[in-house]
Amino acid sequence: MEATIFIDGNEAVGWGALAADCDAFFGYPITPQNNITEWFAKEYPKRGKVFVQTSSESASINWLYGGASVGKRVITSTSSPGWALMQETLSHMANTEVPCVIVLVQRGGPGQGTTRHAQMDYSCVTTGGGQGGYKNIVLAPYSSQETYELLQIAFHLADKYINPVIVLSDGIIGTTMEQVVLKKLKFEQLPEKDWALRGKGKQKDKKRRVLSSAQGLFPTPRNPTFLALQKTLSKKYLRIINDEVRYETYNLDDADLVLVAYGYAARVSIEAMWWARNIGLKVGMIRPITVWPFPYSKIKEQKEKRRRILVVEDSLGQIFVDVMMACGYQSEIEMVSCFDRHEPMEGGVIYPEKVLEKIRELIDV
Amino acid sequence: MPVNRELIAGTPAVKINIPVPLSFCQGCQHGSATRAIWESINDLNLEERLIWVGGVTCGTVSAFISDLDAIGPVPHGRAPDIASAMRRVSDQDTVIITYQGDGDAIAIGTESLIQAAARAERITVFMVNNANYGTTGGQMAPTTIIGQKTTTSPSGRGENQEGFPINAAELVAGLRGTAYSARGSLTSPTNYIRTKKYIKRAFQKQLDNKGFSFVEILSACPPNWAMKPVDCLKWIDSNLTEQYPLGEFKNVDIL
Numbered sequence: 001m002e003a004t005i006f007i008d009g010n011e012a013v014g015w016g017a018l019a020a021d022c023d024a025f026f027g028y029p030i031t032p033q034n035n036i037t038e039w040f041a042k043e044y045p046k047r048g049k050v051f052v053q054t055s056s057e058s059a060s061i062n063w064l065y066g067g068a069s070v071g072k073r074v075i076t077s078t079s080s081p082g083w084a085l086m087q088e089t090l091s092h093m094a095n096t097e098v099p100c101v102i103v104l105v106q107r108g109g110p111g112q113g114t115t116r117h118a119q120m121d122y123s124c125v126t127t128g129g130g131q132g133g134y135k136n137i138v139l140a141p142y143s144s145q146e147t148y149e150l151l152q153i154a155f156h157l158a159d160k161y162i163n164p165v166i167v168l169s170d171g172i173i174g175t176t177m178e179q180v181v182l183k184k185l186k187f188e189q190l191p192e193k194d195w196a197l198r199g200k201g202k203q204k205d206k207k208r209r210v211l212s213s214a215q216g217l218f219p220t221p222r223n224p225t226f227l228a229l230q231k232t233l234s235k236k237y238l239r240i241i242n243d244e245v246r247y248e249t250y251n252l253d254d255a256d257l258v259l260v261a262y263g264y265a266a267r268v269s270i271e272a273m274w275w276a277r278n279i280g281l282k283v284g285m286i287r288p289i290t291v292w293p294f295p296y297s298k299i300k301e302q303k304e305k306r307r308r309i310l311v312v313e314d315s316l317g318q319i320f321v322d323v324m325m326a327c328g329y330q331s332e333i334e335m336v337s338c339f340d341r342h343e344p345m346e347g348g349v350i351y352p353e354k355v356l357e358k359i360r361e362l363i364d365v
Numbered sequence: 366m367p368v369n370r371e372l373i374a375g376t377p378a379v380k381i382n383i384p385v386p387l388s389f390c391q392g393c394q395h396g397s398a399t400r401a402i403w404e405s406i407n408d409l410n411l412e413e414r415l416i417w418v419g420g421v422t423c424g425t426v427s428a429f430i431s432d433l434d435a436i437g438p439v440p441h442g443r444a445p446d447i448a449s450a451m452r453r454v455s456d457q458d459t460v461i462i463t464y465q466g467d468g469d470a471i472a473i474g475t476e477s478l479i480q481a482a483a484r485a486e487r488i489t490v491f492m493v494n495n496a497n498y499g500t501t502g503g504q505m506a507p508t509t510i511i512g513q514k515t516t517t518s519p520s521g522r523g524e525n526q527e528g529f530p531i532n533a534a535e536l537v538a539g540l541r542g543t544a545y546s547a548r549g550s551l552t553s554p555t556n557y558i559r560t561k562k563y564i565k566r567a568f569q570k571q572l573d574n575k576g577f578s579f580v581e582i583l584s585a586c587p588p589n590w591a592m593k594p595v596d597c598l599k600w601i602d603s604n605l606t607e608q609y610p611l612g613e614f615k616n617v618d619i620l
Binding site for chain 2: 023026052063064065066067069088089092199214
């Protein structure tokens with residue numbers, strides 16, 4: 001039987017990485033994710049694994065680059081300003097095609113912003129973030145349990161597509177304590193990392209390996225030309241879009257209104273959905289689990305069935321743009337946003353009451 | 366009679382050809398600096414277990430023409446972070462080096478270099494110092510000396526405007542985690558041999574698990590200095606070594 005423990009979403013990151021046999025954590029303190037870094041500092045060395053506190057987030061991501069290049073499973077975690085500092089090297093990793101997992105516990109922005117929850121990094125995470133037009137696979141957990149499981153999936157996808165994977169959490173998911181069942185997920189066997197650097201004497205064929213984030217400037221065995229690299233990336237991204245879209249649906253069969261939300265806004269929305277059902281309002285919900293690739297067709301289907309769409313997110317409207325792309329630019333889409341927080345300072349939260357209020361405004365006639 | 370250098374010196378065993386035209390500028394010393402490192406790798410039999418991390422520099426080409434496991438160019442300035450991570454998760458007998466320029470190592474990469482040295486990271490950093498940003502066409506670097514003209518210090522580096530150059534080898538030597546720090550040049554066979562000796566000592570510190578090791582190599586950049594190659598060598602000997610004296614600044618076995 002699996003053990004059940006009582007932890008918050010941040011600690012679930014650690015347990016998930018451990019279940020995925022992640023070799024090393026490299027990170028730098030930043031609120032509200034400090035207990036992730038502290039978890040690894042406490043739990044990793046005693047298990048013979050590697051923990052290093054780096055000198056900045058720019059350093060963290062380069063430690064990931066180094067660790068990934070020698071074929072190890074590596075992870076870092078950060079919050080919004082630290083995420084911004086990582087973009088250059090993340091782009092290098094996309095070019096080089098090496099895997100890594102980054103946990104982003106979002107806080108309010110822009111700038112120094114707040115030190116607490118928000119959902120304001122969605123756009124830059126899902127569209128790449130750094131220079132040169134690449135894609136991160138982005139997984140968005142809505143509970144400690146799901147954080148634990150998505151961490152395992154993240155490492156698998158990173159290795160499968162040799163691509164960075166981002167786990168997009170937020171200050172509320174990260175600090176909410178819940179029961180987590182420690183269940184190790186099973187995955188298909190992946191090929192060995194034959195491309196990793198080891199010292200050529202340790203390569204199976206005794207031949208050198210070369211990795212570069214300037215594929216195109218210099219020829220590599222993977223991609224001899226610049227356009228070969230673009231083709232490789234494009235093919236990979238299309239494969240991910242085809243095969244890896246994940247989402248959960250609730251009460252869609254007879255819905256008049258469909259909520260769309262991820263992360264903590266999804267927790268709030270589920271609550272509001274059941275309250276609405278209790279008073280006879282036909283409300284359903286789609287919760288994207290991968291926000292890139294995004295479940296466009298599932299959402300488009302709702303619009304085609306002439307259902308009202310209500311996006312709930314703690315920002316000015318970022319996942320909103322993806323929903324609009326799914327439904328069509330001219331579509332009427334409603335939103336509950338950061339303006340619907342219960343108070344104006346950093347502690348403000350979107351409560352289910354506010355979502356229900358909006359639902360009633362739209363379909364309770 | 367014309368001198369065939371290849372015949373005199375031979376081709377280093379680790380050099381390979383890749384199918385793109387590569388050429389350093391005439392009189393550039395990245396080739397010599399790379400060669401000194403290659404020969405040291407050969408002498409110490411490190412080819413089979415070495416990982417070469419190429420920074421952003423003209424000399425990053427070396428990562429591609431070495432018959433060694435290599436990565437490069439890595440993000441500007443960040444080679445010591447990458448090498449450090451490799452150190453922490455690779456087999457302990459793996460030898461990890463970075464090959465960086467002066468702008469790479471001591472401007473944008475200052476944090477990365479200093480922190481790796483302070484952590485006593487068991488890696489070796491080679492910093493080729495040509496007192497300007499060569500790859501981008503000769504702009505001022507943190508190593509540009511007072512009075513030296515570059516495209517971004519057109520009237521010469523002034524102490525009141527641009528401030529003073531950084532002596533990386535001495536700076537790194539000042540950190541407790543550094544086991545070895547030296548500066549060499551390649552202006553004569555004697556200096557080449559002396560620099561190679563520094564390179565081997567730096568490797569040895571890593572092999573013996575003593576701490577961080579660092580070698581700065583002064584290098585000519587004729588097109589950007591607007592001098593003939595032979596005048597570049599003279600300028601290194603007379604002007605550059607005045608700011609950047611040659612020698613060992615630290616050589617310890619106990620940190």
